[in-house]
Amino acid sequence: MAMNVKKSQEMQVYEKRKRVQHMFSFIASRYDLLNHLLSFNIDRLWRKKAACRVRGKRILDLATGTGDMAIEIAKRDKNFHIIGLDISGEMLSLAQKKARDARLENQIELVQASMEHLPFRSSFFDSVVVAFGLRNAQDRIRALFEMFRVLRKEGTAVILEFSHPAIPVFKDVYLYYTQCILPLIGKVISGHRNAYLYLPTSIAAFPNREYLKHAMRAVGFGNVYCKLLTLGIVALHTGKKICKV
Numbered sequence: 689m690a691m692n693v694k695k696s697q698e699m700q701v702y703e704k705r706k707r708v709q710h711m712f713s714f715i716a717s718r719y720d721l722l723n724h725l726l727s728f729n730i731d732r733l734w735r736k737k738a739a740c741r742v743r744g745k746r747i748l749d750l751a752t753g754t755g756d757m758a759i760e761i762a763k764r765d766k767n768f769h770i771i772g773l774d775i776s777g778e779m780l781s782l783a784q785k786k787a788r789d790a791r792l793e794n795q796i797e798l799v800q801a802s803m804e805h806l807p808f809r810s811s812f813f814d815s816v817v818v819a820f821g822l823r824n825a826q827d828r829i830r831a832l833f834e835m836f837r838v839l840r841k842e843g844t845a846v847i848l849e850f851s852h853p854a855i856p857v858f859k860d861v862y863l864y865y866t867q868c869i870l871p872l873i874g875k876v877i878s879g880h881r882n883a884y885l886y887l888p889t890s891i892a893a894f895p896n897r898e899y900l901k902h903a904m905r906a907v908g909f910g911n912v913y914c915k916l917l918t919l920g921i922v923a924l925h926t927g928k929k930i931c932k933v
C-alpha cells in the first residue's frame with residue numbers, strides 16, 4: 689500500500705516535470721522578450737543583485753533557462769566557471785547561443801538535468817544560484833537538499849524568486865497586473881494558452897519568504913538572510929552551508 693502511494697507520488701512529480709519542461713520548451717524563443725517586457729526590464733537589475741551575492745569561482749546556476757543569470761555572473765570575472773543546468777533542451781540551446789555571442793562560452797558549460805537530481809558530486813561548488821526557478825521545481829524541498837549537497841562547506845546558496853508584496857494598494861495593483869494584464873500579453877506574444885496563466889498561479893502558490901527561510905534552515909543552511917527587492921515583488925534569499933563535513 690505504502691509502496692503504491694510512493695509510486696503514484698513519483699508519477700505525479702514526473703508528469704508535472706514533463707508538463708513544465710514542455711511549456712518552457714514551447715515558449716523558449718519568446719521567453720527573453722516577455723521577461724524584459726513584462727518586468728519593464730527590471731529583471732536585469734534583479735539578476736545583477738543576485739550575481740553580487742555569488743562567492744567563489746565554481747558556480748552552479750540551476751534552472752538557467754536562456755542563461756541570463758549565468759551570463760551576468762560570468763561577466764563579473766573571467767575566472768568564474770559556471771555550469772548552467774535546466775530540464776529544457778530548447779532553453780539550453782538559446783543559452784548556448786547567447787553565451788557564444790557574448791564570447792563567454794569558455795566560462796559557461798550547459799547541462800540538461802533536473803534540479804532535484806543533480807549529476808554532480810557532493811561539496812563541489814562554491815556557490816549555487818537559482819533565479820526564478822525554484823518556484824518551478826516539482827519537488828522544492830528535494831531541490832533545496834540537492835543545492836545543499838553539492839555546495840562545499842561555507843559555500844553560498846542564492847535564491848532569487850517572486851514574492852508577495854504586502855504594501856496596501858500597491859499589492860492590489862500588482863495582483864491585478866499579474867492576474868489580468870500579464871497573462872493576456874503573455875498569451876498573445878508567446879502563443880501558448882496557459883504559460884502566462886501558470887506564472888501568476890505559480891507565484892501565488894509559492895511559499896512566502898518566511899516559509900522559504902524556514903525551509904532553507906531545515907535543510908541545513910545557516911546565516912539565512914532575505915532581502916526584498918522592488919517593494920517586495922521579488923525576494924533574494926541567501927544562505928551558507930554550515931556543517932562539519
Ligand SMILES: C[S@@+](CC[C@H](N)C(=O)[O-])C[C@H]1O[C@@H](n2cnc3c(N)ncnc32)[C@H](O)[C@@H]1O
Nearest residue numbers: 712751752753774775776779802803819820824
Ligand atoms: C522562469 S525560467 C527561469 C530562467 C532563468 N533562470 C532566468 O533567470 O530567467 C524557469 C526555468 O526552470 C526550468 N525548470 C523547470 N523545472 C526544472 C527542474 N526540475 N530542473 C531544472 N530546471 C527546471 C525551466 O525549463 C525554465 O527554463
